[in-house]
Amino acid sequence: xxxxxxxxxxxxxxxxxxxxxxxxxxxxxxxxxxxxxxxxxxxxxxxxxxxxxxxxxxxxxxxxxxxxxxxxxxxxxxxxxxxxxxxxxxxxxxxxxxxxxxxxxxxxxxxxxxxxxxxxxxxxxxxxxxxxxxxxxxxxxxxxxxxxxxxxxxxxxxxxxxxxxxxxxxxxxxxxxxxxxxxxxxxxxxxxxxxxxxxxxxxxxxxxxxxxxxxxxxxxxxxxxxxxxxxxxxxxxxxxxxxxxxxxxx
Ligand SMILES: O=C(O)CCC(=O)C(=O)O
Numbered sequence: 001x002x003x004x005x006x007x008x009x010x011x012x013x014x015x016x017x018x019x020x021x022x023x024x025x026x027x028x029x030x031x032x033x034x035x036x037x038x039x040x041x042x043x044x045x046x047x048x049x050x051x052x053x054x055x056x057x058x059x060x061x062x063x064x065x066x067x068x069x070x071x072x073x074x075x076x077x078x079x080x081x082x083x084x085x086x087x088x089x090x091x092x093x094x095x096x097x098x099x100x101x102x103x104x105x106x107x108x109x110x111x112x113x114x115x116x117x118x119x120x121x122x123x124x125x126x127x128x129x130x131x132x133x134x135x136x137x138x139x140x141x142x143x144x145x146x147x148x149x150x151x152x153x154x155x156x157x158x159x160x161x162x163x164x165x166x167x168x169x170x171x172x173x174x175x176x177x178x179x180x181x182x183x184x185x186x187x188x189x190x191x192x193x194x195x196x197x198x199x200x201x202x203x204x205x206x207x208x209x210x211x212x213x214x215x216x217x218x219x220x221x222x223x224x225x226x227x228x229x230x231x232x233x234x235x236x237x238x239x240x241x242x243x244x245x246x247x248x249x250x
Contacts, residue, residue, distance in 0.1 A: 001017070001018065001019050001020075001078045002017045002018045002019075003017070003082075003085075004017050004082040004085050004086060004181060005017070006085055006086060009086050009124075009181055009183075011144075011145065012144040012145060013142070013143075013144060013145060013146065013147030013182060013183045013185070013186035014142050014144070014172070014180060014181060014182040014183070014186050015086075015180075015181045016172060016174065016178060016179070016180050016181075017082070017178065017179050017181065018177065018178055018179075019078065019079070019128060019177055019178060019179040020128070020176075020177035021177065022177070024177060025130070025176045025177040027069070028073075028128070028130055028177075028202070029130055029200075031067060031069050031070050031073075032098055032130050032200055032202065034067065035060050035063050035067060035070070035098060036057055036060065036098070036100065038060075038063075038066075042066065043062065043065070043066070044060055044061065044062050044063045044066055045059075045060065045061045045062050046059070046060050047059040047060070047061075047236055047238045047246075048236070048249050049105065049106055049236045049244075049246030049247055049248075049249065050246070050247040050248065050249045050250075051102065051103070051104030051105055051106075051246075051247075052104045053102075053103060053104045055249040056100070056102040056103075056104065056105060057100050057102065058099065058100055058101070058102070058105055058106070058236060058238065058244070058246050059097055059098065059099050059100065059238045059244075060097065060098045060100075061095065061096060061097040061098075061219075062095075062096070062219050063096065063098070064093065064096050070096075070202075074093055074096055074202075074204045075093050079126070079128075079179075079204060080093075080206070082126075082179075082181065083124050083126075083204075083206035084206075086124045086181060087122065087124060087206065087207070087208045088208075089208045089209070089210060090208070090209040090210075091124075091206040091207065091208060091209060092206065092207060092208075092209045092213045092215070093204055093205070093206055093215055094117065094120060094123055094205045094206055094207045094214065094215055094218060095117075095204075095205045095215060095218050095219070096202070096203065096204045096205070097202075097203045098130075098200060098201070098202050098203070099200070099201050099203060100198060100199075100200050101137065101138050101190075101192075101193045101198065101199040101200065101201070102193065103193055103195060103196050103197065103198065104192070104193060105138070105192060105193045105199070106192050106244065106245040106246035106247065107138050107189070107190045107191040107192045107245050108188070108189055108190045108243045108244055108245065109156075109158040109159075109189060109242070109243050109244075109245060110158055110159040110164045110167075110169075110187055110188070110189040111157065111158040111159055111187070111188070111189065111241060111243040112150060112151060112159065112184065112185050112186065112187055112188075113125060113184040113185075113188075113205070114150060114184040114185045115150070115153060115157050115240075115241055116157065116239050116240040116241040116243075117184055117205065117218070117240075118214075118217070118218060118221050118240070119211075119212070119214040119217055119218065119221075120207040120211045120212070120214060121211060122183075122184070122207060122208065122211070123183070123184035123206065123207050124181060124182070124183055124184070124205070124206050124207075125181070125182055125183075125184060125203055125204065125205040125206070126179045126180060126181045126182070126203065126204060127140060127174060127179065127180045127182075127201045127202070127203055128177075128178075128179045128201060128202040128203075128204075129174040129175060129176050129177065129178050129179070129180075129201050130176060130200035130201055130202060131176055131197065131198055131199050131200050131201075132173070132174070132175050132176050132199075133173060133174040133175075133199050133201060134173050134195075134199075135171055135173065135191075136194055136195045137193045137194065137195040137197070137199035138190045138191045138192055138193045138194075138199055139171055139172060139173050139174060139190060139199075140171070140172055140174070140180060140182075140188050140189070140190050141169040141170060141171045141172070141188060141189050141190065142169070142170060142172055142180075142182060142186055142187065142188045143167045143168060143169055143170070143186065143187040143188070144168070144170065146167070146185070146187060147183035147185045148185070149185065150185060151163050153241075156241060156242025156243075157240070157241030157242060157243070158241060158242060158243055159187055167187060169187075169189070174201075184205070192245070221240075222240060225240055226240075233248070234247060234248055235247070235248065236248055236249075
């Protein structure tokens with residue numbers, strides 16, 4: 001695994017690194033398939049969206065307590081060490097998700113994650129690509145150099161349209177096994193998956209341990225807030241902001 005380029009991250013708010021070799025990618029795909037096959041009635045959270053091909057799994061979160069290999073990958077070793085290097089101090093897992101972006105899966109409106117991430121000031125996240133993420137299947141686009149500030153938001157917590165137009169968006173294609181690190185104030189967005197294959201990615205988020213281990217609080221808070229808004233709106237509420245463009249499965 002390549003060392004995370006801290007100075008590039010500090011300047012731009014994101015950094016791309018090689019993380020897993022071919023064997024690592026094969027194992028990751030197996031683990032993600034296992035998680036995707038879990039039933040809906042567990043303590044993890046599966047979310048589904050309506051695509052032109054029918055209902056599709058779009059996200060699973062809170063799976064680390066129930067999958068030993070993914071827990072080991074996300075809470076110890078090189079990913080945790082990279083998070084600590086970027087935060088400049090020991091890190092702890094704040095939350096984790098898989099975004100599946102199956103064929104026809106929706107994209108994400110321009111947003112910063114920070115407004116959706118309660119309790120903590122600074123987070124770093126990464127996208128560990130399970131499949132190649134390309135222009136065609138909805139790779140991330142990022143804005144460099146604004147990770148020091150929160151941008152004005154619209155009524156669902158995404159970046160206001162007039163502000164979006166003034167930002168310089170750069171697509172970042174991420175090959176399977178590579179990892180795109182980004183700050184929770186790094187603006188990002190992504191398009192839908194227009195290809196015929198899945199664009200799956202694992203997204204762990206970390207914070208400095210000195211700010212506390214708030215993972216359980218995050219999921220409690222999220223469950224409470226999502227329960228309050230359940231049944232409202234036509235977009236799938238996967239987040240505490242309205243970034244996901246997926247249609248509700250009725
Ligand atoms: O997976 C993607 O395409 C974007 C994900 C994203 O921006 C998010 O989950 O906040």
